Amino acid sequence: MHSNTFSPIHIFKGKKKMKLLVLAILTISLLFPFSLLNFLFCSLLAFSLNYWLIPGGFAWRNHHRFSVNLPGPSGWPLLGTLPQMGPLAHRNLAAIAHSFKATRLMSFSMGATRAIISSHPDTAKQILCGSAFSDRPVKQSAKLMMFERAIGFAPNGVYWRNLRRIAANHMFSPRKISDLEGLRREVADEMVAEVSGNMASEGVVRLREVLQKHSLKNIIESVFGSGMEMGRKGELSDMVREGYELIAMFNWEDYFPISFLDFSGVKRRCNELAGRVNVVIGQIVEERKRVNNEFNNDFLTTLLTLPKEDQLSDSDMVAVLWEMIFRGTDTIAILLEWIMARMILHPDIQAKAQDEIDLCVGGNRHVRDSDIPNLPYLQAIVKEVLRLHPPGPLLSWARLAVHDVHVDKILIPAGTTAMVNMWAIAHDPSIWKDPWTFKPERFIENDMSIMGSDLRLAPFGAGRRACPGRALGLATVHLWLANFLHRFRWIPCSSTKSVNLSECLKLSLEMKKPLNCRVVSR
Numbered sequence: 001m002h003s004n005t006f007s008p009i010h011i012f013k014g015k016k017k018m019k020l021l022v023l024a025i026l027t028i029s030l031l032f033p034f035s036l037l038n039f040l041f042c043s044l045l046a047f048s049l050n051y052w053l054i055p056g057g058f059a060w061r062n063h064h065r066f067s068v069n070l071p072g073p074s075g076w077p078l079l080g081t082l083p084q085m086g087p088l089a090h091r092n093l094a095a096i097a098h099s100f101k102a103t104r105l106m107s108f109s110m111g112a113t114r115a116i117i118s119s120h121p122d123t124a125k126q127i128l129c130g131s132a133f134s135d136r137p138v139k140q141s142a143k144l145m146m147f148e149r150a151i152g153f154a155p156n157g158v159y160w161r162n163l164r165r166i167a168a169n170h171m172f173s174p175r176k177i178s179d180l181e182g183l184r185r186e187v188a189d190e191m192v193a194e195v196s197g198n199m200a201s202e203g204v205v206r207l208r209e210v211l212q213k214h215s216l217k218n219i220i221e222s223v224f225g226s227g228m229e230m231g232r233k234g235e236l237s238d239m240v241r242e243g244y245e246l247i248a249m250f251n252w253e254d255y256f257p258i259s260f261l262d263f264s265g266v267k268r269r270c271n272e273l274a275g276r277v278n279v280v281i282g283q284i285v286e287e288r289k290r291v292n293n294e295f296n297n298d299f300l301t302t303l304l305t306l307p308k309e310d311q312l313s314d315s316d317m318v319a320v321l322w323e324m325i326f327r328g329t330d331t332i333a334i335l336l337e338w339i340m341a342r343m344i345l346h347p348d349i350q351a352k353a354q355d356e357i358d359l360c361v362g363g364n365r366h367v368r369d370s371d372i373p374n375l376p377y378l379q380a381i382v383k384e385v386l387r388l389h390p391p392g393p394l395l396s397w398a399r400l401a402v403h404d405v406h407v408d409k410i411l412i413p414a415g416t417t418a419m420v421n422m423w424a425i426a427h428d429p430s431i432w433k434d435p436w437t438f439k440p441e442r443f444i445e446n447d448m449s450i451m452g453s454d455l456r457l458a459p460f461g462a463g464r465r466a467c468p469g470r471a472l473g474l475a476t477v478h479l480w481l482a483n484f485l486h487r488f489r490w491i492p493c494s495s496t497k498s499v500n501l502s503e504c505l506k507l508s509l510e511m512k513k514p515l516n517c518r519v520v521s522r
């Protein structure tokens with residue numbers, strides 16, 4: 001029974017789908033008897049339906065003995081579930097898992113890529129925190145843009161472990177995060193000034209533009225220090241924007257193990273971009289090597305002053321610095337845009353947060369990092385937005401099984417892509433009371449860590465590949481949010497209907513319509 005040869009008969013004996021297959025072939029045979037067309041059509045149909053019938057779909061064809069125990073959609077012949085995923089893959093996969101009663105674990109196919117997805121904290125923990133899923137399936141565009149030499153896509157091994165250690169000890173340590181507070185406060189002040197300026201000149205705040213511009217500045221200066229000339233900043237900003245566009249583009253080669261012609265030009269553009277990144281960041285590294293001030297706080301100085309045994313080659317340094325700018329910009333801007341949309345839609349919650357800030361900070365000084373532990377309601381707001389609008393609803397980048405492993409006592413073969421639908425978990429009514437209601441109070445009543453120890457809400461992932469930038473990301477979001485609420489009352493442009501919560505999943509889950517609003521100084 002456990003043979004590798006695929007025989008639909010023994011898998012689907014007595015099942016409805018088999019009857020459907022036979023019925024379809026019989027019908028065609030009756031309609032076009034004795035013709036070549038009949039023969040070809042029936043063969044094609046039988047071939048397609050064979051794969052269509054496999055639980056989990058086409059990509060599980062050589063592993064049906066595993067997937068037979070694992071509910072999941074057969075999807076389309078060859079394409080699997082790709083056509084059903086669409087631009088809101090987190091919602092569609094959640095609905096499919098629900099319909100198959102497969103929230104704990106579901107098999108599916110993305111073209112020839114064999115995949116499982118968990119929409120439950122127990123199986124999510126097994127996937128994220130075990131050692132088996134410690135690799136990532138590499139997207140073609142990520143590879144071409146050099147991310148395989150950076151933390152996010154480096155294969156599990158000595159090099160990746162070394163990078164994680166350097167990141168944890170030197171780039172995202174509590175001390176480094178506190179060293180960067182001055183920069184975060186400076187950027188907060190600049191954003192407040194720009195918001196006031198927008199209001200004075202146009203009567204409207206285009207918040208997305210403000211957030212994108214200043215998060216980029218914040219991360220560029222965290223990585224390279226201050227004093228970079230405008231032209232170079234502009235160049236880095238263009239490269240990041242181009243990179244987002246390319247990594248979000250659909251690429252057949254990510255799902256089929258054959259090389260397609262580069263019709264959309266993704267590969268050509270990725271190669272060109274990688275060339276520019278190497279030149280621009282390579283030059284910055286070279287210049288800094290000539291005149292390095294070891295007392296600077298930025299990541300580049302940190303990498304250049306590492307002990308000899310930890311030193312990275314120039315090209316690896318370029319890849320790591322490039323990834324930092326890339327990952328550190330959109331996640332923070334996107335999360336803050338969602339938070340401010342929620343603040344405008346829930347003025348009572350906004351006012352409650354402002355009361356808390358006023359009580360803690362008063363009116364004569366600006367908010368500081370050290371105030372944040374005394375602002376539990378503000379922290380609860382951030383958690384509630386991360387629950388309802390996680391920037392990585394499918395945890396951004398999937399994991400890959402490096403060896404055969406049991407999840408929920410089901411054997412998953414090596415090479416299977418594993419995803420966690422954090423959005424589905426965070427909206428599950430059996431886990432969360434009133435999951436669709438925006439209610440930060442739930443975290444005051446029952447607080448929980450969101451750093452990866454409790455899989456009911458782990459927006460930064462968990463386990464050995466969890467987000468290394470999570471503490472820095474949260475410190476930034478808390479400080480900027482507190483500043484925004486301290487200085488302004490945030491109101492909609494016309495009615496609250498002007499705030500549209502529609503989503504669009506690119507690399508991160510963005511608001512489909514950029515948030516425009518108004519502010520009143522406090």
Ligand code: HEM
Binds near residue numbers: 323395398
């Ligand atoms: C609100 C902010 C952020 C969110 C929601 C977020 C979310 C995530 C998620 C879900 C993952 C995948 C985790 C997993 O597979 O278990 C991840 C990985 C990663 N994040 Fe973040 N992130 C944020 C900020 C940042 C920042 C500021 C940086 C760096 C400057 C960063 C750098 C990375 C890197 C390098 C990885 C790959 C880690 C690895 O594969 O070992 N992130 N992030």
